[in-house]
Amino acid sequence: MxxxxxxxxxxxxxxxxxxxxxxxxxxxxxxxxxxxxxxxxxxxxxxxxxxxxxxxxxxxxxxxxxxxxxxxxxxxxxxxxxxxxxxxxxxxxxxxxxxxxxxxxxxxxxxxxxxxxxxxxxxxxxxxxxxxxxxAAVAHDLWVEPEAGGYQLLYGHHPGVSHEGAKQIDYSPEIVKSVVCLDATGSHHPTQVGDSSPVKIEGDCAVLYVLTSSGYWTKTTAGTKNLKKTEAASPLSSWQSFESVKHIDRWGSGAASSLATPLEIVPAENPLALKDGDKLTVRVLANGQPVADATVSYDGKPRGQTGADGTLNIRVKHGGLQLIQASTRTPHAGPEADEIVHTTALTFALGNDK
Structure with a gap:
């Protein structure tokens, strides 16, 4: 003693x-x-x-x-x-x-x-x-589901993840900051973005990328507030939150290439041709550059960290819509927050090769 x-x-x-x-x-x-x-x-x-x-x-x-x-x-x-x-x-x-x-x-x-x-x-x-x-108790997911004429941007608890609580959560359409729609060759296509929750995105996209931000969040002695650190009383820690999702509907050079976004997951091979139990190599990129030591999750469960080249192998374990996620934390340059937190998701339907 x-x-x-x-x-x-x-x-x-x-x-x-x-x-x-x-x-x-x-x-x-x-x-x-x-x-x-x-x-x-x-x-x-x-x-x-x-x-x-x-x-x-x-x-x-x-x-x-x-x-x-x-x-x-x-x-x-x-x-x-x-x-x-x-x-x-x-x-x-x-x-x-x-x-x-x-x-x-x-x-x-x-x-x-x-x-x-x-x-x-x-x-x-x-x-x-x-x-x-x-x-499982604290996480929320952002994902895209195809529908007639376009897609729905959904937020809440992905059906493939063992979450408690509501499967879908209403959100303000104002959190949508940018939408990128590409054809299989990587050319940009126009889209029509709705103004109600869940946001509907009209367009024919081989690859759809959506960037959202819920703003600044500060942990205080009275709980977590949707405020900047400079606006909150008794701040303990603060971060600026960004969430994005990339949905692959058709494989091609547009899906295999980086979009040079703040954070994204790029598959090394066609994920639509996979079968249950196959492995998929993914690469986590920030502004087109590999991210080492990024934590990658499959269906809400951590599967490991990326190597120096930003890659990690993921084994798909079920049919239907797949959800692969990664996140990073970087210092914030101003007094409004301590960190910038980026969370990104890659979604695709197994066996949907067209």
Whole structure:
């Protein structure tokens, strides 16, 4: 046990913090030995300490996964777990918090010794396991579905993804910032864009690309607001959000080439000719340049990170409409936000080769 914990427990016992002194059954002992419990289980203190030592491991997630793509998620979850732990405990809050802090301190020391032996990829894969359980509950998808004479731009929970909640969510048509319609050779075609939700796009497109933005978002002490950081009270973090989707209806040079957009996914081969179980190589590009270490998801589940050339292999696992997504975070140049978050999707129907 560290000298910090020994001293803290001794101080608690002497001072009677929160109206309770540490029972005599929990004796402080020389550093380097374990805390002894001399009383029976009825005291409960020993078991509470064990409980908090285990649960507080989760609280240190933000430090554990620093320098990895899941660090922002871990930071968001830390206070939620803290609230849950204290809410389920019969101990006084200040004593609970102290135990949690001490346990996190011990875990940090242990991880400092283990981390040099772990690659960044290993730490990220551990993070995927932690984040995957939350992704279905918090994510929204943007996708395109063909209809007579054109397409619908849908937002909400893609049918192929295991989300809870509404399958489609109304949105303001004003979030649509640009629409690109190409034929199979890559030539631009005109489109007619609707003004109601869901936005209908009329046109004959081999490739349809839609860029949207819901503006600035700021996490505050009172929740997340659709405001710039400079407009929000008590801002904690802020980002400017962009979402885009590229739908491939017919294969050709237009679908195989980059559109030089802020973020896009380009398939290396014709995805419409694939069968269930086949692999597809995709390339993530930002303004036409490969993006390394971008997290790529299939049907809402992380499948890995792109290599230095921006590529990753994805195995398709079902028929019908496919959803492949990627996201990046880059620093924001102005005071309005801390980051720019780009999320892009590639959609196509399996077996729709024309």
């Amino acid at each position: 560290s000298s910090t914990m020994c001293a803290a427990l001794w101080a608690l016992r002497r001072s009677g913090c929160c109206g309770h002194s540490v029972p005599a059954g929990m004796q402080t002992v020389p550093c380097g030995t374990s805390l002894q419990r001399h009383q029976g289980p009825s005291s409960g203190w020993y078991w509470c300490l064990c409980l908090f030592s285990a649960k507080s491991n989760v609280l240190n997630m933000a430090d554990l996964f620093a320098d990895t793509p899941v660090a922002p998620l871990a930071e968001v979850l830390r206070p939620k777990v803290l609230d849950e732990v204290i809410g389920q405990s019969s101990l006084e809050p200040c004593f609970c918090v102290l135990l949690i802090i001490l346990s996190c301190y011990s875990l940090r020391s242990i991880f400092a010794e283990v981390a040099p032996m772990m690659s960044l990829k290993t730490r990220f894969l551990l993070g995927i396991g932690f984040a995957a359980g939350m992704s």
